[in-house]
Amino acid sequence: MLTSILPALILSVTILAPTATAPTTAAPAAVDAAAIDALVEQYREQTSLPGVAVAVTHGTGVVHAAGYGHTPDGAVVSAHTVMAAASVSKSFTALAVMRLVEDGRIALDDPVRAHLPEFTMAGPRAADITVRQLLDQTSGLSDTTHRSFSGPPVHTLAEAVAAMRDSEPAAEPGTRWEYHNPNFQVAARLVEVVGGVPFAEYLRRYVFGPLGMRDSGTADTERDLPPSARGHVKVLGLPVALPEPPAFGNGSGGVLTSAHDLAAWLIAQNNGGRGPDGTAVSTPRSIAETHTPSAVSESYGLGWFLGATPSGARLIDHGGDLFTSTAYQALLPDSGHGIAVMANTGLRHGDAQELGERLIALVEGRQLAPAGDPSAVVDAVLLVLAPVVAAAAVRGVLRSRRWADRRRSSARLVPLVLPLLLLATVHRLVGYLYRGRDVAWLQVPYLYPTFMVLLAVASLGGVAVLVARSVAVSARRADAG
Known part of the structure; x- marks a missing residue:
């Protein structure tokens, strides 16, 4: 009896995967603070989401930036509550690299090793990996040949790059797309070495500071997460606060930020690199480059996914998953809207992306079926x-x-x-x-x-x-x- 039920249990694991909700037609709703508040609170009631921060922008203005619910330690989530951006961080790393490109210090098609000699791997393929291939995930690096989570722990970007020495790319660089977090850890280390300052300091000087993102910073490992950036798993539909399991994530998933700060970031992305007050952190050309699909994958640029909404509008987005929190950002170039969500429940539930999709539906005048958690x-x-x-x-x-x-x-x-x-x-x-x-x-x-x-x-x-x-x-x- 003990073994006969196991196959059924294994199959039950797949039931936990998020399922899509079918859209229904409805009259367009006004995209204002009241409508956003109502949508978020309704979603929280349907899913028992304990805490979430949301930013919605339009053009160069902030429609709404707010927090809802509470953090694991009971503090109220506000627009300035620092939470984890997870893999949304990849777009920040891409912009940091593009700053170096703008300054003429590197070129996207340069071999990584030309600027980062410490980047060595087993076999000859790694010598051909370019900076662009790190950012568009076509480097050939793979979880199948380099186990960054289950392998020996690392604590810095330099250690993360050093840990790759005995691994080898799983494919020829530039021949296939595969999502692999260490691509962006190598890119962040490249920023450190070429930029001459720690990655966190580089972001503070050239991205966070100019955009007025005073709440923002980076974390190397789960030990660097402040209490407000920790989260929950749900058991029987109820949130249970837990510490994030050990992992290294700077460059690929280490940005810590707030709804207030993400609003400025979204505006810069939709405004050719200029923030709410007109300060430029990048050029329109560089922003467009990050939003352009690679030669290998039509659905990924440099740190951004590329696609379309259910209504057929252009969509530039990226999700982020930790085991106790999730994040999501979306740009809608046709309407000029930007959307960002950070939720303090883990990737098993996908609340940030699900809520982000509902905010996109609000912008487009669509209504989705009530949320549920099987x-x-x-x-x-x-x-x-x-x-x-x-x-x-x-x-x-x-x-x-x-x-x-x-x-x-x-x-x-x-x-x-x-x-x-x-x-x-x-x-x-x-x-x-x-x-x-x-x-x-x-x-x-x-x-x-x-x-x-x-x-x-x-x-x-x-x-x-x-x-x-x-x-x-x-x-x-x-x-x-």
Whole structure:
């Protein structure tokens, strides 16, 4: 019984993936502070989202920048609450690189190693990787050959680059697109070395400062997250505050910012590099370059995804996922709107992107179906199964002597080890489900907490039955001898 339910449990993991909601037609709503507040509060009520910050801009003006709910330590979320931007950070790294390009200090098609000699990898392919290929994710670097999450921990950008020395690209540079966080860690280290100052300082001087983003900074690892930037996972639909699991993320996911600051950033992106007061942090040409698809992928530029909204309008966006928080930003060039969301629930729930899509629908006059979270039902089922599995294990232990008396083959004990083997390697299975992405074992409970509880119960129960039956078999053989 312990092993027969496991295939069904594995399949249940996929149920937790976010599902798209079908749009319905409705009269266009006014995109103003009141409409945004109503939409966000309705979403929070439907999903039990504890805290979120939102910015909506139009042209060079801020329509609304506000916070809702609370942080894990109970503080009220405001427009100035510092939260994690996660992979939205990639667009900041791309702009930092473009500043160096504008100054003539590097060129996008230069080999990375020409400016960053410390960037060495196994095999010859890495020598051909260009700066552009880091930013458009066509470098050939891959989670399949360099495990940045499950590998040895790193704490600085220099260490992140050094940790790649024994890895090799999985493909020839410039031949395929693959999302890989270390691309942007190498790019951020390039900014440090060529720019001559730490990456955080470079952003402060040339991006955050000129745009008036006084709340913003960067984090290297989860230890650098302030209390306001930590988040939750949901169990049975209820938020549970947890610390972010260990990981390095500067350059690829380390920006810390606020709704107030992201409003200025969105305006600069929609205004040729000029912020709300007209201060330029980039040129129109550089901004356009980051919003232009690569030669390999029509859906990715330099730190931005490129696509269309359900209404067919141009969409330039990027999501960001940590295990206890998410972020999302979107530019709508046709209407001149910008949207940013930071939510303090993890990637399992996708609240930032889901809410961002609803704000896009508001701008376009579309109405989406009410939000829902099917994971609460799945959690309930898995938690109900846990005591059932435990009871089956107790029954197996108590009847171990009877099992041995039936002279059953010891080979029939092998399935009892399977839950433990799955528990030990579950991060590899999850990585496969996430299309080959690298996942550390400690990150899996953040994705599937109740599944891991059930798997742990099954593992302990299987081991207990295995030991009890092995002892019973030995005792029967001793009696027979």
